Amino acid sequence: MQRFALKTAALAVSMSLSGVALAEKTVITIESWRADDQAIWDEKILPVFEAAYPEIDVEFKPTAATEYNAALNARIAGGTAGDIITCRPFDNSLAMYDAGSLADIKGMAGLENFSDVAKAAWSTDSGDAIFCVPMASVIHAFMYNKEAFAELGLEVPTTEDEFYSVLDSIAEEGSYIPLAMGTKDQWEAATMGYTNVGPSYWGGEEGRLAILSGDAKLTDDAYVEGFRQMQRWTSYLGNGYQAQGYTDSQNLFTLGRAAIYPTGSWEITGFQENADFELGAFAPPRKDANSKCYISDHTDIGIGMNAATENKEAVTTFLEWTTSAEFAGLLTNAAPGFFSLGNHDIDVENELAQEFVAMRGNCESTIRVAHQILSRGEPALGNQLWTLTANVINGSMSPEDAAVEAQANLDGWYKPE
Amino acid sequence: MHTDNPIPDYVKRRWYILVFLAPATLIYTVFAIYPIVESLRLSLYVSDEGQSQFVGLANYLRLLGEPYWAEQFWNAFKNNVVLFIMHMLIQNPIALALAALLSIPTLKGAAIYRTVFFLPTLLSVVVIGFIWQLILSPLWGVTPDAMEAIGLGLWFKPWLGLESSALVTVTLISIWQYVGIPLILFYAALLNIPEETIEAARIDGLNGWWIFWKVKLPMILPTLGLVSILTYIGNFTASFDLIYSIQGGLAGPNFSTDVMGTFLFRTFFGFQAQLGDQFMGATVASALFFIILVGVGCYLFGVQRKLQRYDS
Numbered sequence: 001m002q003r004f005a006l007k008t009a010a011l012a013v014s015m016s017l018s019g020v021a022l023a024e025k026t027v028i029t030i031e032s033w034r035a036d037d038q039a040i041w042d043e044k045i046l047p048v049f050e051a052a053y054p055e056i057d058v059e060f061k062p063t064a065a066t067e068y069n070a071a072l073n074a075r076i077a078g079g080t081a082g083d084i085i086t087c088r089p090f091d092n093s094l095a096m097y098d099a100g101s102l103a104d105i106k107g108m109a110g111l112e113n114f115s116d117v118a119k120a121a122w123s124t125d126s127g128d129a130i131f132c133v134p135m136a137s138v139i140h141a142f143m144y145n146k147e148a149f150a151e152l153g154l155e156v157p158t159t160e161d162e163f164y165s166v167l168d169s170i171a172e173e174g175s176y177i178p179l180a181m182g183t184k185d186q187w188e189a190a191t192m193g194y195t196n197v198g199p200s201y202w203g204g205e206e207g208r209l210a211i212l213s214g215d216a217k218l219t220d221d222a223y224v225e226g227f228r229q230m231q232r233w234t235s236y237l238g239n240g241y242q243a244q245g246y247t248d249s250q251n252l253f254t255l256g257r258a259a260i261y262p263t264g265s266w267e268i269t270g271f272q273e274n275a276d277f278e279l280g281a282f283a284p285p286r287k288d289a290n291s292k293c294y295i296s297d298h299t300d301i302g303i304g305m306n307a308a309t310e311n312k313e314a315v316t317t318f319l320e321w322t323t324s325a326e327f328a329g330l331l332t333n334a335a336p337g338f339f340s341l342g343n344h345d346i347d348v349e350n351e352l353a354q355e356f357v358a359m360r361g362n363c364e365s366t367i368r369v370a371h372q373i374l375s376r377g378e379p380a381l382g383n384q385l386w387t388l389t390a391n392v393i394n395g396s397m398s399p400e401d402a403a404v405e406a407q408a409n410l411d412g413w414y415k416p417e
Numbered sequence: 418m419h420t421d422n423p424i425p426d427y428v429k430r431r432w433y434i435l436v437f438l439a440p441a442t443l444i445y446t447v448f449a450i451y452p453i454v455e456s457l458r459l460s461l462y463v464s465d466e467g468q469s470q471f472v473g474l475a476n477y478l479r480l481l482g483e484p485y486w487a488e489q490f491w492n493a494f495k496n497n498v499v500l501f502i503m504h505m506l507i508q509n510p511i512a513l514a515l516a517a518l519l520s521i522p523t524l525k526g527a528a529i530y531r532t533v534f535f536l537p538t539l540l541s542v543v544v545i546g547f548i549w550q551l552i553l554s555p556l557w558g559v560t561p562d563a564m565e566a567i568g569l570g571l572w573f574k575p576w577l578g579l580e581s582s583a584l585v586t587v588t589l590i591s592i593w594q595y596v597g598i599p600l601i602l603f604y605a606a607l608l609n610i611p612e613e614t615i616e617a618a619r620i621d622g623l624n625g626w627w628i629f630w631k632v633k634l635p636m637i638l639p640t641l642g643l644v645s646i647l648t649y650i651g652n653f654t655a656s657f658d659l660i661y662s663i664q665g666g667l668a669g670p671n672f673s674t675d676v677m678g679t680f681l682f683r684t685f686f687g688f689q690a691q692l693g694d695q696f697m698g699a700t701v702a703s704a705l706f707f708i709i710l711v712g713v714g715c716y717l718f719g720v721q722r723k724l725q726r727y728d729s
Contacts, residue, residue, distance in 0.1 A: 066665065066666065066689070069686075069687055069688070069689060069692075069693075070666075070682075070686030070687055070688065070693060071686075073686060073687060073692075073693050074686060077695075091690070091692075092690060092692070095692050182578075183578065183669075183670065184577070184578050184664075184669065184670070185665060185669075186667055186669055186670075187689070238555075238556065239555050239556075239575075240554075240555020240556065240561075240573075240574075240575030240578065241555075241575070241578070242575045242578025242579055242670065243553065243554065243555055243575030243576070243577045243578030243579075244554075244555065244556060244575070244578070248554065248556050248557075251556075251557075252556065370690075371690075375690045378485050378486075378691075379485065379691055380689075380690035380691045380692075381690075382689070382690035383667075383688065383689055383690045383691050386667070386689075387667065387669070387671055387672070390669065390670060390671070391670075391671050394578075394579075394580070394670055394671075396580055396670075396671060
């Protein structure tokens with residue numbers, strides 16, 4: 001009897017032990033600035049991964065976009081950062097790699113699914129190391145309120161002249177603010193304004209590479225024109241646009257008070273949820289009927305491994321999964337507006353997202369002008385463009401002066417090869 | 418007496434002094450002195466391929482010498498000085514006036530006023546920032562409509578977004594929030610004035626106005642000094658949170674509301690494309706420390722020692 005009791009006890013103990021072993025999952029966390037996408041990751045993307053790899057539990061833990069870099073760097077320095085790091089493109093992540101915070105993943109399986117252009121955003125200048133898996137690009141353009149356009153009898157503009165005549169008609173009619181943009185948070189002015197329409201004037205990639213090679217200067221007419229366009233926008237913005245922040249602009253547009261919103265494809269999900277009118281998109285206007293059209297198809301998001309992670313294996317498993325067609329399909333359709341950078345054939349289901357993708361066929365693609373290499377000075381040119389563009393729109397600086405300041409920044413440190 | 422005893426007798430007798438000093442000394446050392454020393458030390462280094470390397474005062478020369486740094490530094494410093502002067506000229510006189518009124522013994526509902534004046538101080542800065550941003554918003558705010566209603570509609574401007582007015586606006590919000598603190602200090606000091614003194618003045622024929630200027634004010638001068646120095650320190654340290662929550666880390670428009678705190682934040686942690694630099698950050702922090710040190714030093718040796726205290 002006693003022996004039986006002992007046996008039962010031993011069995012119970014061993015069973016409970018094995019139970020513990022079964023339940024012990026590897027938990028890995030993702031750092032991201034896409035707080036808006038929490039539900040998409042939690043409900044659509046991660047369950048698929050966890051079903052395929054039940055031993056790994058992935059948690060998506062985003063930080064507010066404006067605080068992401070500061071908070072992430074502090075957490076990395078303190079050793080409390082997540083296992084997986086969502087990577088900003090180019091120098092920001094490169095600096096993290098150089099500091100030893102991001103692991104080199106060059107040999108990882110699945111990276112062959114990405115083009116060199118996509119990988120360039122997360123490689124060292126020499127291409128020796130790759131530190132993030134390219135995840136998605138965002139396309140800059142304009143969204144418009146289809147109902148407002150129908151009501152005012154407006155056609156989608158394709159050239160600069162048409163664009164301004166549409167804006168003029170909206171302003172004259174008076175029931176809509178022509179452009180929903182403000183300068184308070186500064187970054188929209190540069191990101192959705194200057195780098196959105198600018199490529200039409202400096203010729204997209206050609207113009208961007210000319211700055212990199214030193215063949216052109218930001219003070220050249222083609223680049224100043226970007227700032228001049230911003231100055232021209234001033235009269236189409238809402239009252240008090242100087243104190244209008246990013247969320248104010250979003251609300252102005254989704255509440256139907258503004259007709260056109262200079263934007264990027266990342267707004268699709270949020271806008272379709274909040275706006276109760278039909279949305280359309282059009283590419284940045286061409287300079288004139290004879291010129292090409294250019295879009296900023298910006299390699300915006302990558303995903304890499306915290307070099308200090310204790311779960312290298314699980315993280316590698318996850319990163320390899322992000323190179324798969326399955327992940328590309330999930331991301332593209334769960335987060336419409338983030339277009340997978342892989343070579344997989346993905347059907348875009350969302351109609352508005354389709355309009356953005358279609359621009360790739362009609363227009364030449366480029367990326368944001370200041371992102372590659374040019375932002376290594378003090379201040380980072382990317383940041384300086386925020387302030388300069390906002391100053392031009394606020395009228396405290398002329399387009400020419402803004403260009404002179406931006407070029408002075410480059411002259412101070414950049415030696416083209 | 419044992420001469421071979423290394424611990425002198427008087428120490429033995431007063432051992433409890435050490436015991437009582439220990440907690441505060443320990444806490445201040447760990448949480449204040451050590452971090453300050455450490456950040457002073459950091460400011461003497463630069464990052465060299467992942468290693469920190471000693472460079473002496475090079476970072477300070479950079480901060481004050483290189484146009485990129487010097488411009489930001491002096492701009493932030495200037496804004497802090499403006500902030501300080503405005504608080505001294507607006508916040509503290511208002512607080513003093515309100516405290517003088519509150520301390521009138523015959524005033525009805527003093528407790529209610531006191532609470533109302535002090536209430537904003539208790540609110541979180543983030544809440545204050547959010548509320549005022551909404552109130553002043555040209556899109557959704559009540560201010561444009563309210564001004565319209567009383568015929569001042571044309572005078573409305575997006576104050577927080579204009580270079581010329583953003584700093585003043587933020588300062589006024591800060592004053593609105595913090596007026597309660599000097600108010601309570603003045604109020605407590607005024608209540609401490611003995612009744613007999615005031616009665617004596619009244620018998621001598623002084624009216625309320627002159628009693629305030631000739632009796633009460635001289636007696637609360639030490640508090641006035643204290644409030645001034647608290648305002649000074651607060652403007653260099655506490656102005657950060659409000660400005661960050663209203664104007665963001667770039668302290669726009671065009672850095673017109675940038676103060677030492679936001680400048681330090683951007684330098685130390687980085688901002689968007691700008692990467693953080695802990696060594697330059699520590700340099701800015703140390704510069705801020707010296708600015709406060711000089712100010713407090715001037716006050717201690719120049720003002721406080723000359724203040725006469727009236728024992729009551």
